[in-house]
Amino acid sequence: MSFISLTTTTALMLFLLANQSLATTNPSDAQSLQVMYSAMGSPRLLRGWNSSGGDPCGELWKGITCDGAAVVAIQVSGLGINGTMGYLLSNLLSLRTMDLSNNNIHDSIPYQLPPNLTTLNLAGNNISGSLPYSISNMVSLNYLNVSRNSLVQSVGDMFRNLQGLSTLDLSFNNFSSDLPSSFSSLSNLSTLHLQNNELTGSLNVLAALPLTDLNVANNHFSGWIPRELSSIPIFKYDGNSFDNGPAPPPPPYTPPPPGRSHNTHNRSGPHTDSPGSQGRDSNSDHQDNKGVATGHVVGIVLGSILLVLCAMLVLVFCLRRSKGKHGTGHNARPLMTLPVVVDKVAVASTEMQDQRVKSAVTATAELKPPPIETLVGDKVLGSNDSGRRARTPISATSYTVALLQTATNSFSQDYLIGEGSLGRVYRAEFPGDKVLAVKKIDSAAVPLQEEDDFMEAVSNMSRLRHPNIVSLVGYCAEYGQRLLVYEYIDGRTLHEVLHVAEESSKALAWNARVRVALATARALEYLHEVCLPPVVHRNFKSANILLDEDFNPHLSDCGMAALTRNTEREVSPQMIGSFGYSAPEFAMSGVYTVKSDVYSFGVVMLELLTGRKPLDSSRNRSEQSLVRWATPQLHDIDALAKMVDPALNGLYPVKSLSRFADVIALCVQPEPEFRPPMSEVVQALVRLMQRASTVRRRTSEDSGFSYRTPENEPADLSF
Incomplete structure (x- = not known):
């Protein structure tokens, strides 16, 4: 009996151990949740969560649902969570539902999200930035809600592969x-x-x-409301600038738009009438009858033209044979050539056709075509990507040369605020205390282009919208002049702050330098991975990073490369400004890509780390090239400490410095294919700041690195 009891007890223990082993969470999922918990500030309301260990599935972490060892849902809505979402979300491969709504999560949405989500709800937070383009690859997504946040810029052309999406809520943002x-x-x-x-x-x-609930209220939409939208059961559109009345019908003989057929004839299968469909169908039938009648007229006219052409060919053939027999003397009467005959016949037929068509459409009294859709970006027309691109509208303001001359005092030296390889930049003062910056493009640096090419470049630049990119607000193309008008940033360039002697007293603190690196990385990420097609900067350097009075960076000259020749091998070295920033592949072959921008970004990070110029002929020969001198030392802690900008006076966290150097080493690798995309650089810098912030909240005994807080530097490195 005791043997049986012992056997039963042993079996029960084995069963419990087996269940426990089955409940153990996938290590990758557990690590992602640990990082997420730390990034959110380790909120106490998340019962069971841990930033360094634990078993989310086995320990039933609050809001976590598992399927075996895989985390399939995170639902922590309305818990007042602060912080950010972390940087390892893309490792949650089994996650289907992610609901972080109605909290106080801030910063931007991580670029890499769980790839297999069906539901993503981030509504009611304080999230800024823009929608990450990685959403375009989340093909299983059914529900996406980012409402009531602070998202900006354009929505992004990223929905082509999301045919399964049934609910999309972007409301109450700043798109x-x-x-x-x-x-x-x-x-x-x-x-x-x-x-x-x-x-x-x-x-x-x-x-x-197939919408049933559409709300576009309180925007700046314009034009006609498409007639197809009138049948939507719930449709709110007040607070816009739509034209009065329903959209006009399409012009005669124009087929209906794809996806919505108005022809009820020869249709197999059941048919359900939507509200108002009968009126539309009867009108369609009437238009079809007119189209058939006119089609007969056109067929008769074309047939007549064909017969006349055949007759003319026979006549010309006979006359040429007669001409060959009887000669071509001076008294011979000249013959009317075939093209002239054809032209006259065509003109006569066209006039006859026009007269009949006019009489046929008199009853419709000049039907106007529906408004043409405003294009977003460079849209390729036709099937199979034919390559023919439609011109995009220009949102920038057109200025006259006279107005810009007045605003800059005839481009006087007193108004000069900068000079680069492509031209000079002037301060422009307009009525009402409005101040802008005018770049006068040097025709010697950029050969004079056709106006259409210049306007296309202006159109593309005017659509760049990012808080860390200097916005193009206007242009001028008169009398052979090419001028660009930008928002005015009242401050200095990063180059001036780091390298000009008189600015040494205003040296950037360490956390400010990391903030500059992260913000400019986000600007490049936007150019490379959000814009379609990607925008290569080609002239990324510290002199093109403007710092406002709060030391927020603004990247200038974005899109300027479009004003030069399109062939990459013909890019002028002037576009790089200095070979101290240029990637090896450009210096050797003239090829410049987004990965070349990544290299230039790494050089700027080296400037932030060391306070040195990319090329400095005043130093010893072995130290003149910043990249060659610094790269071998980036993984040596002792050497790294000696490389740091002396202006920091040792006031920096050692671990943060080391991680900053690790990012630099990735960016300045000589092989382009080994450099990371800017989205990974952004996440690495965000991770750096999050870790620094987490460590800073611990006691000094647990901090793991030496750190002295200067009087003028915030204690918390997060932002």
């Missing part, structure tokens, strides 16, 4: 620009909320969607 053309691919979208943003353009891209 601007037109709706992306890829919205038309959302073939299962039923709910779309865009209210209370700064969106512009028309709603035409939504016409073919």
Whole structure:
């Protein structure tokens, strides 16, 4: 009996151990949640969560749902969570639902999100920045809600592969620009909320969607409301600038737009009439009858033209044979050539056709075509990417030369605020205390282009919208002049702050330097990975990073490379400014890509770390090239400490310094393919700041590195 009891007890223990082993969480999932918990500030309300260990599935962490060892849901809505979302979310490969809504999460959405999500709810937080383009690869996404945040810039043309998306809520943000053309691919979208943003353009891209709930109120939409949207059960559109009345019908003989058929004939299968469909169908039938009648007329005319052409060919053939027999003397009468005959016949036929068509459409009294959809970005027309691109509208203001001359006192030396390889920059003062910056492009540096090419470049630059990029607000193309008008940043360049002697007393503190690196990295990430097609800067250097009075960086000259020749091998070395910033592949072959920008960014990070110039002929020969001198020492802690800018006076966290150097080493690798994309650089710098902030909250005994807080530096390195 005791033997049986012992056996039963042993079996029970083995069963419990087996269950415990089955409940052990996937190590990758556990690590991602640990990092996420630390990034969110280790909130106490997340019962069971731990930043260094634990078993989320086995220990039933609050809000975590598992399927075996895999985390499939994170639902922690309304818990007042602060902080950010962490940087390892992309490792949660089994995660299907992520609900962090109604908290106080700040900073931007991580670029790399769980790739297999079906539900993502980040509503009601304090998230800034823009939507990450990695959303375009989340093909299983069914529900996306980022409402009531502080998201900016354009929505982004990233929805082409999201055919499964049924609910999209972008409301109560600061999104601007037109709706992306890829919205038309959302073939299962039923709910779309865009209210209370700064969106512009028309709603035409939504016409073919199966929407049942559409809210576009309180934006800046314009044009006609497409007739297809009138049948949506819930449709709110007040607070915009739409034209009065319903959209006009399409012009005669124009087929209906793709995706919405108005022809009820020869249609197999059941048919369900939507509200108002009968009126539309009857009108369509009437138009079809007129189209058929006119088609007969056109067929008769074309047939007549063909017969006349055949007759003319026979006549010309006979006359030429006669001409060959009888000669071509001076008294011979000249013959009317075939092209002239054809032209006269065509003109006569066209006039006859026009007269008949006019009489046929008199009853419709000049039907106007529907408004053309405002293009967003460079949209390739036709199937199979034919390569023919439609011109985009220019949102920038057109200035006259006379007005800019007045604003800059005829471009006087007193108004000169900068000079680069492409021209000089002047301060421009307009009525009402409005101040802008005018770049007068030097025709010697940039050969004079056709006006269409210049306007296309201006159009592309005017659409760049990022808080860390200097915005193009206007242009001028008169009398052979090419001028660009930018927002005015009242401050100094990063180059001046780091390298000009008189600015040494205002040296950047360590946390400010990391902040500058992160913000400019986000600007490059936007250019490389959000803009379509990607924008290569080609002239990234500290002199093109403007710091305002709060030391917030603003990257200038974005998109200027479009004003030079398109062939990469023909890019002038002037576009790089100095070979101290240029990647090896450019110096050797003239090839410049987004990875070359990454290299230049690494050089700027070296400037922030060391306070040295990229090229300095005043130093010893072995130290003149910053990259060659610094790279071998980036992984040596002792050597690294000696490389740090003396202006910091040793006031920096050693571990943060080491991690900063690790990012530099990745960016300045000689092989382009081994350099990381800017999204990874951004996440590495965010991770650096988060770790520094976490360590700073611990006691000095647990901190693990020496750190002295200067009087003028905030104790918390997070931002």
